Each structure stands twice: as structure tokens, then as C-alpha cells.
Amino acid sequence: MANLVAIINPVSGAADAPSFFAAHVRPLLADVTVVHTTDAGHAPRVLRDIQPPPTVVLCSGDGTLHEIITALAPAALSFVLVPCGTANALYASLFPPAPGQDDVEYKLQSVRAFLRGAPPIHLSLAATTIAGQVALSSVVASTSLHASILHHSEALRKTHPGIERFKIAAEQNSTKWYRARAKLLPAPSSANVQIYDPQSNAFVPHPGSTNDDPTVTLDGPFVYFLSTVNVDRLEPQFRISPLARRIPPPPSTCDIVVLRPLRDPAVKEDTPEARSAYVAKIWKVLGGAYQDGAHVRFTYNTDGKIVDDAKGLPVIEYFRCGGWEWYPHDQDEDAHLVCADGTIFEIPKNDHAVCSIDPVPHAFSVYGNNN
Numbered sequence: 001m002a003n004l005v006a007i008i009n010p011v012s013g014a015a016d017a018p019s020f021f022a023a024h025v026r027p028l029l030a031d032v033t034v035v036h037t038t039d040a041g042h043a044p045r046v047l048r049d050i051q052p053p054p055t056v057v058l059c060s061g062d063g064t065l066h067e068i069i070t071a072l073a074p075a076a077l078s079f080v081l082v083p084c085g086t087a088n089a090l091y092a093s094l095f096p097p098a099p100g101q102d103d104v105e106y107k108l109q110s111v112r113a114f115l116r117g118a119p120p121i122h123l124s125l126a127a128t129t130i131a132g133q134v135a136l137s138s139v140v141a142s143t144s145l146h147a148s149i150l151h152h153s154e155a156l157r158k159t160h161p162g163i164e165r166f167k168i169a170a171e172q173n174s175t176k177w178y179r180a181r182a183k184l185l186p187a188p189s190s191a192n193v194q195i196y197d198p199q200s201n202a203f204v205p206h207p208g209s210t211n212d213d214p215t216v217t218l219d220g221p222f223v224y225f226l227s228t229v230n231v232d233r234l235e236p237q238f239r240i241s242p243l244a245r246r247i248p249p250p251p252s253t254c255d256i257v258v259l260r261p262l263r264d265p266a267v268k269e270d271t272p273e274a275r276s277a278y279v280a281k282i283w284k285v286l287g288g289a290y291q292d293g294a295h296v297r298f299t300y301n302t303d304g305k306i307v308d309d310a311k312g313l314p315v316i317e318y319f320r321c322g323g324w325e326w327y328p329h330d331q332d333e334d335a336h337l338v339c340a341d342g343t344i345f346e347i348p349k350n351d352h353a354v355c356s357i358d359p360v361p362h363a364f365s366v367y368g369n370n371n
């Protein structure tokens with residue numbers, strides 16, 4: 001099997017990529033060049049000069065994939081994923097975990113797809129432009145609470161090296177509302193921005209997306225604004241954009257999950273009391289993501305209580321479109337943060353971010369489950 005390179009990140013996740021590769025992956029591959037990365041940036045350095053572009057057996061988490069794609073786009077690389085990271089969002093989306101599964105076999109599914117000659121699946125890339133710089137992501141691009149949690153948890157890394165720092169950062173940011181305006185852009189293949197209708201369980205054209213102006217403008221404040229490509233979850237059980245799997249999207253689109261608190265019938269205006277009272281509802285919505293993505297069916301009753309009946313006013317707005325623009329309010333520092341696959345960027349004052357999906361042709365693909 002010529003032109004096969006295994007990249008093993010020894011610090012990913014629980015640091016077991018080298019032992020897992022040696023015990024379970026290497027014996028399945030006849031002819032492979034093996035590289036253990038020694039530092040951040042090593043993986044793309046190795047792959048940059050190999051011609052023709054190799055198939056990459058990647059024993060790591062999403063971060064190493066992000067690093068390779070960012071450095072080498074628009075290269076033609078196919079990835080065989082062996083999930084050895086902390087979250088493994090892309091792998092868990094391609095191969096949703098099932099109860100009772102054998103741990104080793106679970107992790108070998110992309111290898112098995114490659115070995116049986118399955119065609120690789122094309123990846124979509126979100127390109128977020130901020131002050132002329134482009135950040136690529138193959139999983140998530142976000143603002144608001146998700147970006148804030150990642151940003152503030154970094155400051156806690158020294159004191160809290162484990163994942164509890166995300167919980168602390170989430171609590172620190174739970175009463176923040178983000179002042180900004182967002183504009184959603186239709187995909188090239190569609191005349192409209194689409195919004196999910198829980199009652200019919202289908203995407204429908206957004207009523208504000210017309211032939212004259214197919215874009216949709218959303219006024220803040222926002223609590224949550226998160227777009228995904230290629231994935232329906234950010235961790236094996238955190239299924240934040242479940243429709244990316246339940247209702248397969250057309251190519252070059254993103255799914256966007258938005259939570260705007262002023263839609264709640266119980267919230268009349270943005271006050272400190274209203275923000276405090278809304279915290280429990282934020283956790284209820286995000287808790288729904290952990291219940292197999294139940295949050296997409298949540299609606300408000302007339303008192304603002306969140307119910308799981310898909311019949312009233314949806315709590316989240318779930319869009320499918322070709323990209324978005326984000327205009328933060330000048331006086332709201334945290335609204336200037338943007339997360340692209342875990343890396344945080346800051347929008348300069350009086351500026352904005354623009355995210356579009358696959359603006360430049362590329363040929364990254366991944367061996368997944370295409371049955």
C-alpha cells in the first residue's frame with residue numbers, strides 16, 4: 001500500500017496514540033511510513049513535500065487535523081482517522097458511538113473503511129475571515145458563549161489542567177449576553193436561507209429570505225451562535241447540531257444553532273435580573289444537546305417555560321445556509337471573540353467576521369461510513 005503515512009500525536013488526549021497504533025493499527029497496514037510528532041507544526045511539515053499527496057493515517061484528535069488543513073489547504077489529502085484526542089468531534093460524528101460496542105473496533109472503523117476500498121468522503125471547510133486573515137475549520141466556527149468558554153478556559157489552564165476548566169469558564173460566562181448583529185447568507189445551491197421547523201421536522205425557507213434579499217439579519221443579544229461543518233456533535237455525546245446527520249445537508253453548507261434570549265415570552269428586556277433568570281434555560285438547552293440533540297424540539301409555552309413538544313415557538317433557531325457575517329457591538333468586548341476549531345480570534349473594533357463554506361476548491365477527504 002504505497003504512499004501511506006501514519007502521523008501519531010503522542011500528546012493527544014490521554015497520550016495513548018502510540019500504543020494504540022502499535023497494537024491495533026500497524027498490524028493492519030502492509031506498507032506505511034510512521035511519524036511521531038515532536039511539536040506543534042510537525043505534522044504539516046512532514047506532509048508538505050510528499051508527492052503525490054499521501055493518504056494520512058491520523059492518530060490524534062481534531063486539533064492535529066485542523067493544524068494540517070490550515071497549513072496545507074487546498075491540498076488533496078485523504079485522512080484515515082484513528083480517534084486518540086480528547087473530543088474527537090469529527091470521528092464521533094462519522095461513527096456515532098453505540099452502547100455495548102467493543103472499544104478497539106469502535107476506533108478502527110475509518111481504518112476498516114480505507115482497507116475495504118470505500119471512497120473517501122469530501123470534507124467541507126468553513127473559512128472565517130477576520131481583518132484580512134482567514135481561519136479554516138473542519139468542525140466548528142462560533143461566537144458568543146462557545147467562543148467565550150474556550151477563551152476564558154485558556155486562562156484557567158495552569159490552575160485547572162483537566163476538563164473541569166471548561167465547566168468553570170461556562171459558569172463564569174453564564175449571565176453574559178452578547179450584543180451583535182448577524183447576517184446569514186444562502187448557500188450557492190439554494191435560493192434561501194433555510195430554518196428548521198420542529199413541527200414538520202423539515203427545513204423550510206426562512207420567511208425573511210426573499211428573492212429580492214435572500215439574506216437573513218438577526219439582531220442580538222445572543223447567548224449562543226455556533227456553526228458546524230461535517231459534524232453533528234462536538235464530543236461523542238454533545239450533539240449540538242443533530243440535523244447535520246438526521247437531515248443530510250447539501251454540500252458546502254453549514255448548520256447554525258442560535259439562542260437569542262429576547263425570543264423568550266418571559267423575557268421583556270435585557271436586565272441583570274433577566275440574565276440571571278435565563279441561566280437555567282441556557283443549561284436546559286445545552287443539556288438537550290446531551291440528550292441526543294433533543295434541544296431542536298424545545299419550544300416555549302406562553303409563560304416562557306421550555307417544553308419538549310415541538311409545537312410552539314422554537315427555543316433555538318436552527319439554520320442551514322452558506323455562511324454568516326457577525327457584527328459585534330463596539331462596547332461588548334466578548335462579542336468580538338470568534339472560535340475556529342478551538343482557536344480563538346478577536347475581531348478588531350469597528351470590524352466584523354465573515355464565514356463562508358468552501359469558498360476555495362480543495363480536496364480534503366476522510367474515510368467514513370458511506371453505507
Ligand SMILES: Nc1ncnc2c1ncn2[C@@H]1O[C@H](COP(=O)(O)OP(=O)(O)OP(=O)(O)O)[C@@H](O)[C@H]1O
Nearest residue numbers: 013037038039040060061062063064085086087088
Ligand atoms: N509532540 C508534541 N508536543 C506538543 N504538542 C504537539 C505535539 N505533537 C502535536 N502537538 C500539538 O497537539 C495539539 C493537540 O492535539 P490533538 O487535537 O490531536 O489532541 P486533543 O486536543 O487532545 O484532541 P481534540 O482536538 O479531539 O480535543 C495539536 O494542535 C498539535 O499541534
